[in-house]
Every structure is written in C-alpha cells, then in structure tokens.
Amino acid sequence: MRVLFTVASDAGRLHNLVPMIWALRTAGHDVKVAGRPDFTPVINRTGSIAVEVGAPGDPAWLADASAVAELTEFAEVWRPDVVIADDRAPAGAVAAKATGAASVRVVGPAGPSVQTSDGVATDMTLDCLPPSLRQPGGENGLIRYIPYTGPAVVPGWLRRKSRRDRVLLATTDPAVCAATFDAVSGLDIEVVWAGTPDSAGPGARIPANVRVVDTAPAPAVLPTCSAVVHDGAADIAFAALAYGLPQLAVSTRELPQLVRDIAETGAGAVVELPAADLGERINALVADESLRAGAARLSAEIEAMPKPLDLVPALAALAAACA
Template identity: 45%
Template sequence: MRILLTVPSSRARLHRLAPLGWALRTAGHQVQVAGRPSFTDSITLTGLVAVPVGDGGTDDGGQEHHRLDRRSDTDALLDYFSLWRPDLVVWDSLAPAGAEAAQARGVAAVRMLGPLADRSEGDGLPGRTLDSLPPSLRTAGEPEDLAVRFLPYAGSAVLPAWLRRKPRRRRIHATLGDFASGTTVTALFDAMGGSDAEFLCELADDRIPAGTRLPGNVRLYQDAPRDAVLASCAAAVHDGGAEVTMSALAAGLPQLILTDGTTPTGLAPRVAGEGGAILADPAALRTEAIGRLLDDPEPRAGATRLRDEVAAMPGPREVVPLLAAVAGQR
C-alpha cells in the first residue's frame, strides 16, 4: 500500500505524524511525506521520504504561512497523484490540500488531529479522523472516530552525559515558553531556588535577563531529548504548550502549568480539571506550590490516571490495520 502524509511547515505537527509514518513503513507499506520545498530538510530528518509540493512557504512561520492549503498546493499534489497513485492520504488538519486532492482522485483520506487542533479544521472534507487527545480531555459531546496514542518525539537528539547518571535528588522539568522574559524569570528562579529539587530548565542562556542569578539547583539545557528528560523527572513546570503537556501526560507527571492571570485556554484547564495539574501565576509563584506538586498525592493520582488513559489508546502499529481497511474501502 502507498500512503502519502501531507503536513504544514510545522515541526511539531510533523513530529506528531512521524511515529505513524514509521509504523506504516515497518509494516511494509510505502510512505512519503508531502510538504513545502523549504520544509523538506525537516521531513528527511525524521527518516521519511519528502515530496516537495507548492511554493517555498515558511518553515515554522505563522499559521497563515505554513498551512498547505492553497490551490497551487492541491494542483501540485494532483500532478504527483498521477505518477505515484497513493492508496491512502493521511493529512494534518492544517494541510487540507491532501484531502482535497484525495477527494478529486477518489483516494481514501484520514485527517490527523493534534492535541490542540481546532476540532473544526477540515470539517466538510470527507474521510475518517485520527485523534490523539485522550477522551477525558475532549470537549463533551465530541464525536469519536479513530484514536491513536500520542508518542513524544521532537526530532534527532543526543543523550547528554548528565542524563546518563542517576539523579541524586528529585528532578523537575521546566520549560518557560512565553514566560521566559523580564521579572517573571527572576520570580520563577527564586521559587526554584528555594526547593530541594533539581530543575532541568529547557531554556537558552540568552533568554535569561541580564543580572538574573541562576540558582545552583537549576540546570539549563536545549538539545536533550525531552522524553528522556521527562523520564528522569518527578514533575513538570511549563507554560501549557500542547507538546510538553502531552509529553508530561504520557510520562505520568503531575504538572504545574503557568498562566498569566487570564482565563487559561487549551489543555491547561482540562488537565487541571482531571486532577493532573495545578495552575499558577508565574509572577506570584512560591516554593510552596512546587512542594505541593512533588508531595501532594492528589495531582500525582490525577497524573497517573491520565497516563493510564493515554497508554490505553491504540499505538501507531495498532492503527495500521485500521488504516489499511479504510484504504481498502475505496
């Protein structure tokens, strides 16, 4: 069977599809990934075959620039369909050109929804839907279709020496995202410095404001594989990004999710509502909140329940026969 994956120019979205691409490939199917020419290097770094389509586009630019949804994108895919003749198209919800080309050629199509995707992305286009969001975190009343387990993957990386040693004390993974600026970083470091845990902070040196003191129990890093880092940790502190939230869920870690005082959106309130996270204003963060994250049994129990729910979802290898059946129905 020939399967074409279509992706926008977003490494996060590509990485969500890559494990499925590997599962299909190792099951003996031919797999290729269509994306913009400027994105082909990112695709080939996953070990999958890239098919450049459309114009140059923007690698990880704004949503309106990295989508694969122009008429020229669909036309380029239709031209390629005439040559390669795929049996199935799996399309990211920000790459609907794949679905449109499949519809025009009578090819089976399956939409891939990421954990923070707008659930209406791609509505109106035919085909099944693969959803990586655990059922308890979906909006009530959402229809269920095909589920696939979220597998943390963030590209090629090297395991550093410090991650190959057994930690001497409990570790907490920290990624600050949009909060890595100004006095907020100082407040966060002050709270971390008062804890007896070791913090593995995914942050570049140049993001730290001048004059900020780095506590002795905080290690900065950039390139280590996040799933391996999380596997060595007892908890996670982060800004609520979809990838780190889902990775922490898969690792079964209680989470302290930073919010700026406005009503939180995305996964943060859902995970907190299921008992797996604590929400906190980073500017008012205190060491006591970090202690609660480590020692309070409630967020740990919630995190364990969510981890078990993620683990119970079918993995990419289990989804392969279902996709083959979808392709065989056309």
C-alpha cells in the same frame, strides 16, 4: 499500500505524525510526506521521503491553491491508497477526493483547527486526546500519543541519578524563567532548564539547584523527572501526560484550553504571573500525591489507546473500501 502524508511547516505537527509514519513503513507500506520546499529538510531528518508542494510561505497551514494543485498533481501520478493529513494541512483532503484515495485527518495535541478545505469531508478522523480530555459525544477514532521530538542524544549528565526530585522547566519565555528561578531557590529539588544565562532575561538570577543545559530532549529527560513546569505548549504538556508526570503551566497571559482541561482532571495546575505562591505550587508537584495520581490516571488512559501499529489494518481496510 501507498500512503501520502501532508503536513504544515511545523516541526511539532510533523513529529506527532512520525510514529504513524514509522508504523506504516515497518508494516511494509510505501510512505511519502508532502510539505513546503523549505520544510522538506525537517521531513528528511525524520527518515522520511519528502515531496515538495506549494511555495515557501505560511508555516501555519498547507491549504493554499498552489499547494493543493501540486499535491493533487503528484497524487494523480503516484496514486496513493490513503492520504493522511495533519489538521492544518487540509490540502491532503482535497487531493484525496480528487484522486479517489481514502482520506484521514489527524488531530494533534493542540486540538482541532478551523478547517479551510472548502468543506471537503474525510473518511476517518483520528484524535490523540485521551477520553478524560475529549468532548462528550465525539465520534473520532483514537490514536495513542507517542512523544517524539526529532533526533536527540542522551546527555552525559543523565547517566547520573539525581539525588533529589528532578523537575523539567520547559520554556523560552524570560518572564517564566525569572519567576520560576526565584520560586525554586531554596526548594529541595533539581530543576533542569535548556537555555543560556542570557536567554533567561535581564537580571534573572539562576539558583544553585537549577541545572542549565544546552538541550533537554523530552524523551530522554522526562523518564528521569518527577514533574514538569512549562509555559503552556501543547507538545510538552502531552509528553508529561504520556510519562505520567504532574505538570504546572505558567504564563503571563491566558493559558490554552488544553492545559486548563488537564488541570481540571487533577493531573496538574495552571498559574498566571505574577504569583506569590509559585514556589508552593512547584513544590506541590512532587509532594502532592493527588496530583501524581491524577497524572497517572491520564497516562493509563493514553497507554490504553490504540498504538499507531494497531491502526494499520484499519487503514488498509479503509483503503480497500474506498478503492
């Protein structure tokens, strides 16, 4: 079976597809990944074969006329059996319809996007949202979210077990950094933050219980953590869920619906700055058993969802039905 993936120029969206790409390749299928020319090096770093389509430009979407035309031209030559498109790469659905291939749409952690594919329908939609975070009555298929952040090396400091509860701080927002540093000073926890003192913002004071590191790849660090503090990014929010960790989303602006939904399930909390009780909120992440239980419930839901490898026979059956 020949499978063509299409993805917008966004590393997080590509990384969401990588476990499915690997599952199909491991099962013996021929897989290629289409993206803009300036994004193909990122595709190659996942071990995938890249196909250049369109022109360098809008990183948010793969939907413009030139991308659709070149993707369709390639599909007419290569004749894929299935075209799997990221939610922001609707050019894939157009190319699939033009060549008679089965069309699959994948909705990532951030939820569905506004479609710009001229109403072209897909044959299957796969959604990584666990049941507790899904809208009632949804008919999308399920696929398990597997955290992947690209090539990573387990840092040397992770070889030593922390003597205190470890909390990952995942943000590049100086306001969140400064507020979090002030809030955790004096707490009996270890905070890990990937950044530099300069990027923490002017006047930020980094307390002794904050470990500043060059990099903190989520799949390496999260298994050693008790909780996560982040700025609302969907990928780290979902990674925390996959590892069963309670989370706190902190921001100076309105937070995304996803993290507010996670808080509604009892797996975490949200707070908009300024917040006088931020230290208490962070301490509750490791002390409140109800938050830990809520995170464990969502993690169990994710673990019960079909793995990418489980879906390979269904994709093969779909390709046969559309042939």
